[in-house]
Amino acid sequence: GAVVSQHPSRVICKSGTSVKIECRSLDFQATTMFWYRQFPKQSLMLMATSNEGSKATYEQGVEKDKFLINHASLTLSTLTVTSAHPEDSSFYICSAPDPNEAFFGQGTRLTVV
Amino acid sequence: QKEVEQDPGPLSVPEGAIVSLNCTYSNSAFQYFMWYRQYSRKGPELLMYTYSSGNKEDGRFTAQVDKSSKYISLFIRDSQPSDSATYLCAMSRNDYKLSFGAGTTVTVRA
Numbered sequence: 311g312a313v314v315s316q317h318p319s320r321v322i323c324k325s326g327t328s329v330k331i332e333c334r335s336l337d338f339q340a341t342t343m344f345w346y347r348q349f350p351k352q353s354l355m356l357m358a359t360s361n362e363g364s365k366a367t368y369e370q371g372v373e374k375d376k377f378l379i380n381h382a383s384l385t386l387s388t389l390t391v392t393s394a395h396p397e398d399s400s401f402y403i404c405s406a407p408d409p410n411e412a413f414f415g416q417g418t419r420l421t422v423v
Numbered sequence: 424q425k426e427v428e429q430d431p432g433p434l435s436v437p438e439g440a441i442v443s444l445n446c447t448y449s450n451s452a453f454q455y456f457m458w459y460r461q462y463s464r465k466g467p468e469l470l471m472y473t474y475s476s477g478n479k480e481d482g483r484f485t486a487q488v489d490k491s492s493k494y495i496s497l498f499i500r501d502s503q504p505s506d507s508a509t510y511l512c513a514m515s516r517n518d519y520k521l522s523f524g525a526g527t528t529v530t531v532r533a
Contacts, residue, residue, distance in 0.1 A: 316466070342519065344519070344520060344521070346521075351431070352525065353429075353511060353523040353524060353525045353526050354467070354511070354521070354523045355523075356520055356521070356522075359520065401464075403466050403467070405519075405521070407519035411457070411469055411472055412457075412469075412519050412521060413469075414459075414466040414467050414468070415466055416465060416466045417464070417465060417466040419464065
């Protein structure tokens, strides 16, 4: 099946710094990618939809100025957590659909200290 | 009320038992129904994918969708310790935005 690669798998950063997470579709083109967040023992919650060549659309309650999304090519979307705070510590997962299903990246464990 | 309800468990069964998982939902616009398996600290992987109502079988896994009751199920036959994971139901309209259940943690005891 299709492969979505997400990098890094784990990152620890200091409070106030920014962190960039990459999501790549390796063997197919993805005009749309989705970013989810998962807190411990909770389910995945959709944060935003990344659209190639246009602005991302954010779910209610997600700060677009804090979670910057760029989808500059058909195979790469990036999520930048700006001015990270400890409450942003979470598991972030990207997803890219092809015609039949949604493929997920491996996830990024972000810890803000 | 959450859009998708799933009992988080945990659920513990002996090896060889049938694992029964289910979700209910409130949005009648959902047409695509999926079950994902997630191991600790990993991204979810697709197990079963069903469009609209009906049953689908794949090896030891059977997925059922009852749209009239807004109820979906996943059955795992002859469960193995390697089936120990968190199982997430997910569903969408036709835009690939997935709404997830809370996930049920399953442990299969050897």
